[in-house]
Amino acid sequence: MREINFRLVQISDSHISKFGGFYPDSFEKAVSEINSLKPKPNLIVHCGDLTDYGILLDYEYALEKLEELKPDIEIASGNHDQRNYGNSLFREMIGPLDRVVSLDQATLFILNSPTPDRDEGRLGRRRQQFLEHGLSKVPDDKLKIVVFHHHLVPVPFSGREANVLEDAGDVLHLVLRNRVDFVLMGHRHVGRALKINDTILVNVGTLSSIRTRGRFGHSFNIIDVYSDGSVRITEKNLTLNREFLVLETKRQTG
Numbered sequence: 001m002r003e004i005n006f007r008l009v010q011i012s013d014s015h016i017s018k019f020g021g022f023y024p025d026s027f028e029k030a031v032s033e034i035n036s037l038k039p040k041p042n043l044i045v046h047c048g049d050l051t052d053y054g055i056l057l058d059y060e061y062a063l064e065k066l067e068e069l070k071p072d073i074e075i076a077s078g079n080h081d082q083r084n085y086g087n088s089l090f091r092e093m094i095g096p097l098d099r100v101v102s103l104d105q106a107t108l109f110i111l112n113s114p115t116p117d118r119d120e121g122r123l124g125r126r127r128q129q130f131l132e133h134g135l136s137k138v139p140d141d142k143l144k145i146v147v148f149h150h151h152l153v154p155v156p157f158s159g160r161e162a163n164v165l166e167d168a169g170d171v172l173h174l175v176l177r178n179r180v181d182f183v184l185m186g187h188r189h190v191g192r193a194l195k196i197n198d199t200i201l202v203n204v205g206t207l208s209s210i211r212t213r214g215r216f217g218h219s220f221n222i223i224d225v226y227s228d229g230s231v232r233i234t235e236k237n238l239t240l241n242r243e244f245l246v247l248e249t250k251r252q253t254g
Helices: 022-034 054-065 078-094 124-133 168-177
Strands: 003-011 043-046 071-074 099-102 106-110 143-147 183-186 193-194 199-203 219-226 230-237 242-251
Touching: 022 168, 054 078, 071 099, 071 106, 124 168, 124 242, 143 193, 193 242
Parallel strands: 003 043, 043 071, 106 143, 143 183, 183 199
Antiparallel strands: 003 219, 099 106, 193 199, 219 230, 230 242
């Protein structure tokens, strides 16, 4: 019988604030569901827009809300987090904008794709070099996971296409060439998973923003990697109280 070797919960676009676009009921429901998952996730990854305005009161409230989650969490910075000089608060209260997280089963590269006070995103040559150098050091038996806020390829049903990474082509070539296992993203408030060669690109919907798309509602993803190398990505839709299979595939090794 196959067993889950690694479980990751992917959330994004919580937009936590006392002043605007935050829907707390959805956040509380997500907390309850994530905390009750069995087996327990190895990690929660938040793909950015933790806050709505990037102001101090947002960050303080967000950290208070995050304490409700039991699994460890790593957070990428989103464009909303860097409004109003919020990038300085992110560094102070969350951590470096670019960092490497090493677990027993995986190495995560959490990268800063926003530019302060702009909706557009880019990684740039320095981060690409940082990523390529880091990926070359990851052992073959570890998962390689790249996390940033902006989407790498267009996401259906998410509105006018304007905010894909400016250097998306170069970044896509880099992750495919280095056989990255997962690229985790948010930003568009719509979930999607797409496998290209050996790499799975995973967007996740909004966890708790009032700005949902159509009837997609609020959601988070569960990414399971099994002992036989198979991968299963499930969307937990909080609005519809349903679970959807997003993608099931086999991880390429060797």
